[in-house]
Amino acid sequence: MKKVIKRVSVLFLVIGTLYCVQSCKNKNENSNSDYQSVADFAFKEKLSDYGFFIGKLKDLKSNEGILSYKLNSALFTDYALKDRFIVVPKGTKMKYTSSGVLDFPNGTILIKNFAYTNTDHQKIMIETRLLAKNPKDKKWYVMNYLWNKEQTDAVKHISGANIPITLLDEENNIVSTTYKVPNTNDCKRCHVNQAVLTPIGPKAMNLNNVVSGENQLGKWADSGYLQGLPEITKVPVLPNWEDEDTYDLNQRARAYLDINCAHCHTKGGDAFNTGLFLEYGQNEKSVVGIMKEPVSAGGGANGLNFDIVPGNASESILYNRMDSTVPGTAMPELGRSVKHKEGIKLIHDWIQSMK
Known part of the structure; x- marks a missing residue:
């Protein structure tokens, strides 16, 4: 009997070791789990550390479970090209409220990437801003990431920056300017209402549009990312x-x-x-x-x-x-x-x- 118990104990020890090794291996191979965890939130040092995107980081090819989104009308920022994404933690959903506001679950991260078109018609990354809803206190926090010259990664940057750029505007006119990367306090000035940090762009009425032949909000509801959405004709449109x-x-x-x-x-x-x-x-x-x-x-x-x-x-x-x-x-x-x-x-x- 003691031999049987000993063998079973050894078997469980081996299984546990293999599970631990495999879990560590999976975590190293795919950091997808990092952004989907809502526990112990903290801003990471580099954009690549989150695992938001696969392949070359500058291509912004989103990982599984990350939603790209389009606004009806967008804020102007020096003719910047903007790519927007929502990270909804696994097992949670956004909620459409009776006031027409989206209630984002704890652990949500909003990603906004800023780039410009240079005179060679190339897309050049400048900065990426994250707005994250901390599950501990249910408050939003902001962090900026500044892209390196090699366009391989973006590093956490709190103090702001002035970056000389030459870009092409919407009519392909050449514009030279100094792009101002805001510091985190600058971001708060625009995002704070009643002393509470809050998202600006992704309001339901600004997301109520058609993307690739399908209503954006309706698609999220059908895919299980959004609940409480009424008949789409009853949702206001900006x-x-x-x-x-x-x-x-x-x-x-x-x-x-x-x-x-x-x-x-x-x-x-x-x-x-x-x-x-x-x-x-x-x-x-x-x-x-x-x-x-x-x-x-x-x-x-x-x-x-x-x-x-x-x-x-x-x-x-x-x-x-x-x-x-x-x-x-x-x-x-x-x-x-x-x-x-x-x-x-x-x-x-x-x-x-x-x-």
């Missing part, structure tokens, strides 16, 4: 500000202001004290800026009297601040060093169309 065929001038301009300005110009946002609120659903004319006197613009108003003067863009503070790159005047204050010609024209035409 217009694509570039889509002139589907949306009118007012809808496009308001969508542009929502994604580029409303994260600060909203109740609880960084620009709350201005009284200028630019959410897409905001209907009160004075609150949107029409014939509204500035509260705290200071020298940024350049002597002008109203945020928006109907039919007169040149006399409107909002338009003039968008059409500037001078620190203290330019709006948005962060995230750009060059003028967004297409966005400026849109807001100009919108103001001119007002009666």
